[in-house]
Amino acid sequence: MSYRISLNLVENGLNFISKSIETIDKPDEDLKYSLINLHAGIQLLLKEMLYQEHWSLIFQNVETADKNKLKSGDFISVNQDTLIKRLQKISGIEFDEQLLEKMDWLRKERNKTEHYHFVVTADVLKSNIVKLFTYFIPFIKTEMIETGYISSDDERFYEIQDYLNEFDEYVSERLELIQSLLSNKEIILQCPICNQETIEFTDETDAFCYFCDKKIENFTEQYIDSFVDTYSHVMDGGEDPLNECPECELETFLCLDEYQYVCLTCGVKPTQDDLTTCNGPRCNGKLIYRRDEDVADFCGYCTDYFKHA
């Protein structure tokens, strides 16, 4: 007779998640555990799916898989990246792109709690958790409830959804309040901390988030890190989303929506109508300010080249 080892992954996973959002209003140090528990809980649920595929897959290194180690828990279990890849490639599970993004946010925040002073507030955490679960709840429904990993009348799952609804209402109410403050601002950027579109951006030293209700330090770096995909253009030969700024000449000039541009360093906010590309021989089509119609538009490099040619 073959026996099954029960790891209680689903059981523990749901308990971790439920405990995590239940304690979110506790102050400081506890908040950090809320984040750690949430991350752990989601990982456990996903590991269950992999475990059902084959138990050895929850070992980071499958060659070292060993039933005795599995029983004793004495092994390095699969990390988030590998876990998701195996679910996609081996189990054929589909992940929404947004869900992957939010899970990546959670992983990064969780790692920060180990290395840095913990600064996230309950509001910021709630805002992000609401966003994460907007995608994770449907995922649990299709991949875990309909497939029978979680019982459809599991009380904790309903409890978790109840908490989330409270957060959700709270977050929407705050956003509504903030909206009136933001309505007359030229450009609103997304906040790398709370993920809401609530940043009034003046320049790199002055980016104020109305949801976080504070100035965001190192905004330029954090924004590019979180939202600007400079990596895939290198991999797929696509266009770099960041251009050289016609004002300060730093490579932080970002096109927001085909029409509106903003420099994440000096804060200039020209539109497509204000810009044109240089036709000169040296720069490979730099973005420059459009001038009078009669004057040819060349950048500084190319103008210099003509002078010395």
Ligand SMILES: [Zn+2]
């Ligand atoms: Zn914020």
Ligand SMILES: [Zn+2]
């Ligand atoms: Zn600039």
Ligand SMILES: [Zn+2]
């Ligand atoms: Zn040029």
